Amino acid sequence: MKLPESQAAVLQTASANEAQTFEQLADETGQKPETISGAAFELEDEGLVEVSESTEESVALTEEGREYVEDGLPEVRLYEAAMDAGADEDPAQMGRIIGQSGLEGPQVDIALSNYARKGYGTIESGEITADPDADPESDAEAQALAALAAGESVEDGGVVEQLESRGLVTVSESTVRSVTLTDDAVDVLMMEGVETAETVGQLTPEMLTSGEWRDVEFAEYNVEADAERLDGGKTHILRQTANRVKDTLVGMGFEEMEGPHADADFWINDALFMPQDHPARTHWDRFALSNPTEIRDLPEDLVERVEDAHHNGVGEDGEGYHSPWSEDFARAIALRGHTTSLSMRYLSGHEIGDLEPPQRFFSVEKVYRNDTLDPTHLLEFFQIEGWVMAEDLSVRDLMGTFEEFYEQFGITDLQYKPHYNPYTEPSFELFGEHPTTGELVEVGNSGMFREEVLQPLGVDCDVMAWGLSLERLLMLMYGFEDIRDIHGTLCDLELLRETEVLH
Amino acid sequence: MPVVDVNPDELRDLTGHDEKGDDELIDDLFALGLEFEGRTDEGDLQLEFAPDRLDRLSVEGVARSLRYQYGDDRGVYVPNTNDADWTIEVEESVPDERPYVTGAVIRDVDLDDEALDSLIQLQEKLHATMGRKRAKGAIGIHDLTMLKGEAVTEEGSELGKSITYRGIEPDGDRFVPLDSDAEMTPEDVLRSHPTGETYADLVEAYDRYPAIYDDIGLFSFPPVINGRRTEVSTDSRDLFVELTGTDQWTIDHMCNIICYALDARGAKVEEVVVNYADRTLVRPDFEVREKTVTHERIESMLGIDLSAERVIDLLERSGLDAETEEVGDGVSESDDSEARQTSSDGELAYEVAVPPYRVDVLHPLDIVDDVGRAYGFNELEPRYPDVGTVGGRHARSELEDAAREVLVGLGFEDLLNFHMINEAENFDRMGLSRPSEDGEEDADDVLGADEPATILEPYSEDYTMLRTWALPSLMMVLENNTHRAYPQDLAEIGFAARVDESENTGLAEHRTVAGVLARHDASYEDAKARLQAIARNFDVDLETPATDHPTFIDGRAAEVVMDGESAGVIGEIHPEVLVEHDLELPVAGFEFRLDALE
Incomplete structure (x- = not known):
């Protein structure tokens, strides 16, 4: 019979009459105990050995116990000091005796509490007597400690219990497994003998080419054990979310826009019919740049038309704002507060040429808001921006587009709260049902671009637009509580590595 | 976005709907675009809304909107005004940076604590929004009985009384400001009065400071603080409202919103003459503006078919008035609007009257939005636009x-x-x-x-x-x-x-x-x-x-x-x-x- 080396060793070493523990077998065969245990269980499955279990109690000295083996038990040391001081005849001052005994700290209390218990003498009113008949040499606890220290066993359970209660020993139980050969094994050994099959750890290219692999036995691995940790790379979850949005929009016929992050306020605000004294255009809400400060070229005719719309409105019945307007402000460079600046550039025809309806465009890009950094607000975040340009669009078309888009992200039952934006009319705040909690949450802002926006740009059909923060969508989808863990240099690598892949 | 605190009992009172529970009111308000944010310590509803309908910055305006929504009121309402007794004389010396003034007199107000709080809130909210933190427009409200007007006479007969808006040196005069016991110059106020410190940056670069005088002397230092002499209390019966600013239209419309709110509480608005060197205005200006909006635009924007009657009904329920008219080359037919709607030559349109508190209406599209709100945008059936485009990445x-x-x-x-x-x-x-x-x-x-x-x-x-x-x-x-x-x-x-x-x-x-x-x-x-x-x-x-x-x-x-x-x-x-x-x-x-x- 061919068996792996460890199994063969066990069979050849074990006996049919006398049970041998795994440890004994390991000693005798020179194998590791875990190898023997693996082999023994394999052989048990084959019916060649029986594995029996017994519980064994083992007693080990604690550090304190080992100390007393060296120095003697505190009560014995106290007794010896008392005897030296003649306390067997006259009671002695306890303080003096303790001083002479060399006991310190908690050992003093230990000595005093065991002294009388063991009949070494009495302690009364600060005086100590010693019983001359007491025999510290035969102190059972001291003897037991000495025996344990010498590796012997102690039969007296009462003493062991006493030592354990004094914290001088620990008692632990362990399971000891032993092997005896079965009759079948004896037959095998008698009749056919046992040979060792060769085992190999690693399959090598040489084995494959030589064919040697046919004659070898592969050593078994512990296939349940954990392997070393490996962190592969992963696309950032905000990028993943952005890409889902992009894929969805491209699928819906939208084309991606691209343009400057730092732009003239003209494109960021003026073209959007945002009055120059609008609160969102004050210094505290935007990131104006101190370098560079001003755009070099703006399309002059467009600037004129935009300024005229601000002052006088558009159309026969149109009215403008009663707000100051200066070209200097329009030329000032700031970090864009929304990507609608890109929409303005595209709609104006200055980015990729004049656009003929129908058109759909989008971007998922960064915007900058001078806000306070907190768990749900970042100074820079991604805005999803989309617009549709066509003849005769209605708010129903806008609603239909949103239902289609948000459904891809599990957000349904949209509600439309009439809203106001300086650049759209009608305008809506979009509310949807949270995919997990079911509560109504704001998911975007939308509307039809105003005539005062479109006419100066030279667009004479309808354009509907909407915007939404990508981080908000991410937090709705993943349930994150602090966006700073995800986006920015304070990010937590562990969180990024461990975040479940959504698909 | 602005938040207005509204006492639900007052709202029930002013709308005449005592039967409405708070939850019902909150739902009705959401449909108007006012979102319930929570309650104040006193139990008032905190309502957040977009800064277009600034006439809703007080419980009176919110109640007016609700009454239109419920169909209790229809069409444009313009308060009757009494003829002017008071004049604001504008001197050449007014600061160049803040040349405009307007105002109104309000008679027979009945201010309990709630009403006074509401008025102060409206004033502050208007300052924060249209007034651009008082830079563009600032409101001062005074107890009229504490003012002593200078007699305005013409050919010997007394026509009325006047106050004067002028510019003075920073230390050119003294008065006792609100929340103070001491006489101070305007300059002192900016330096050592808490309100003065807050608004100092608005005027400290001026050569001359804005000041309003009556026959007794300086009583208001706009846009910073009023004098204590004319402080309004729950005992005040007649008010003088003055506004100064950098734009006449803006302060006139802030004034209109204040007048409408006080009118809703039963007070009487009285005109004030504003006498500039080169022109004379009579304020408040309750002129009703007109905008023409086509039936086609309403239908195409909302994506639904509507009868002319329905459109007019919806406009009236938005607090607007509308008459049909035809634009273009159409032959004028009968007055029956159904007939006009089917007319193939002329295009049906509406002449829409817009009340003077509607600061948000700039373009006919804003009226289409009103029709949509009155109809209920959430009633519209979404549809996917039938427009083909090819998508792609940059x-x-x-x-x-x-x-x-x-x-x-x-x-x-x-x-x-x-x-x-x-x-x-x-x-x-x-x-x-x-x-x-x-x-x-x-x-x-x-x-x-x-x-x-x-x-x-x-x-x-x-x-x-x-x-x-x-x-x-x-x-x-x-x-x-x-x-x-x-x-x-x-x-x-x-x-x-x-x-x-x-x-x-x-x-x-x-x-x-x-x-x-x-x-x-x-x-x-x-x-x-x-x-x-x-x-x-x-x-x-x-x-x-x-x-x-x-x-x-x-x-x-x-x-x-x-x-x-x-x-x-x-x-x-x-x-x-x-x-x-x-x-x-x-x-x-x-x-x-x-x-x-x-």
Whole structure:
């Protein structure tokens, strides 16, 4: 019979009459105990050995116990000091005796509490007597400690219990497994003998080419054990979310826009019919740049038309704002507060040429808001921006587009709260049902671009637009509580590595 | 967005709907666009809304809107006004920066504590919104009985009384301001009165300060504070409302909103004459504006068919008046609007009257919006637009994604960092010297050492400029994650920018590819192996001639040259930079322009 080396060793070493523990077998065969245990269980499955279990109690000295083996038990040391001081005849001052005994700290209390218990003498009113008949040499606890220290066993359970209660020993139980050969094994050994099959750890290219692999036995691995940790790379979850949005929009016929992050306020605000004294255009809400400060070229005719719309409105019945307007402000460079600046550039025809309806465009890009950094607000975040340009669009078309888009992200039952934006009319705040909690949450802002926006740009059909923060969508989808863990240099690598892949 | 506190009992009272529970009111308000945010300590409803319908900045205006919504009121309402008794004389001396004034007299007000609180709230909210924090328009409300007007006479007969708006020297006169017992000059007020300190920046650059006088003397220092003499209390029966500002239209309309609110409480509005050197105005100006909106535009915008009767009904329920008319070449037919609607030649349109508190209506489209709100936008059936377009990605973002996929495949954790950073992180801590703004070439001529775009008066000292390269961001992430498992192989493809006068915006923006390997045996070769793999994937010829870069160890840094063009840098990070970032193991890294892979 061919068996792996460890199994063969066990069979050849074990006996049919006398049970041998795994440890004994390991000693005798020179194998590791875990190898023997693996082999023994394999052989048990084959019916060649029986594995029996017994519980064994083992007693080990604690550090304190080992100390007393060296120095003697505190009560014995106290007794010896008392005897030296003649306390067997006259009671002695306890303080003096303790001083002479060399006991310190908690050992003093230990000595005093065991002294009388063991009949070494009495302690009364600060005086100590010693019983001359007491025999510290035969102190059972001291003897037991000495025996344990010498590796012997102690039969007296009462003493062991006493030592354990004094914290001088620990008692632990362990399971000891032993092997005896079965009759079948004896037959095998008698009749056919046992040979060792060769085992190999690693399959090598040489084995494959030589064919040697046919004659070898592969050593078994512990296939349940954990392997070393490996962190592969992963696309950032905000990028993943952005890409889902992009894929969805491209699928819906939208084309991606691209343009400057730092732009003239003209494109960021003026073209959007945002009055120059609008609160969102004050210094505290935007990131104006101190370098560079001003755009070099703006399309002059467009600037004129935009300024005229601000002052006088558009159309026969149109009215403008009663707000100051200066070209200097329009030329000032700031970090864009929304990507609608890109929409303005595209709609104006200055980015990729004049656009003929129908058109759909989008971007998922960064915007900058001078806000306070907190768990749900970042100074820079991604805005999803989309617009549709066509003849005769209605708010129903806008609603239909949103239902289609948000459904891809599990957000349904949209509600439309009439809203106001300086650049759209009608305008809506979009509310949807949270995919997990079911509560109504704001998911975007939308509307039809105003005539005062479109006419100066030279667009004479309808354009509907909407915007939404990508981080908000991410937090709705993943349930994150602090966006700073995800986006920015304070990010937590562990969180990024461990975040479940959504698909 | 503005938040208005509304006492629900007062709202029930003013709408005449005692039967409405709070929850029902909250639902009705949401339909109007007012979102319930919570309650004040006193139990008032806190309602947030977009800053268009500023006539809803008080419980009176909210109640008026609800009454229209419920159908209790219809059409345009204009309060009757009594003829003027008072005049505001405007002297030549008024500050050039704040030349405009308007006002109204309000008689027979009945102000209990609630009504007075509501008036003060309306005043403050109007200041915050239309008034642009009092810069554009400021409201002063006075107890009329405490004013002593100068007699206005013409040919011997007394026509009425007047007050005077003029400019005075900062220390030109004294008065006792509100919340004070002491006589102060306007200058003193700005320096030592709490309200004065708050609004000092509005006027302190003026040569002359705005001041309003009656026969007794100075009683108002707009836009800062009123005098104590004319303070309004619950005992006040007649009020003088004055507004000053930088724009006549704005203060006139703020005045209208105040007048409508007090009229809703049963007070009587009385006109005031404003006498400028070159013109005379009678205020408040309750002129009803007219806008023409076509039936076709309403139908196409809402995407539904409506009868003319329905449109007029919806307009009236929005507090507007409407009459049908035909525009274009159509032959005028009978007065029956149904007939007009079917007329093939003329286009049906509506002449819509807009009341004087509607500051938001600029264009006929704003009236279409009102029709939609009255109809109920949520009643509309969504439909997917029947418009075919072909979608696609921008070439730049496609390249970025392709590069990101290669980096992730090479085992890099893809990161996303802020584009804003500060000089210390971008330059100092990376071992670079800061480039000077005067463009002198004293800075290092290496990747990252570019003149940065800087933020004007930044809030936070952490974010003062746009990053010129991305490796500093990755080093910061390594610094913040030393407690996390190594190796840490991080990469980012992101935005960086530098000042470039040849660009239209003065800034050259580009995407950059950066990667770092932080591991106990990180070496130049590890970084180079990955860089080679990237170059191979994009079929780019890669050379790495030796270079000097202060961020990297001497002799272990190279220029990244792709297809013969310098594109970036690669090397082992200098121990000084590592120690600066509290790192206890070597880091190798690279950075190059994304467009080098094109």
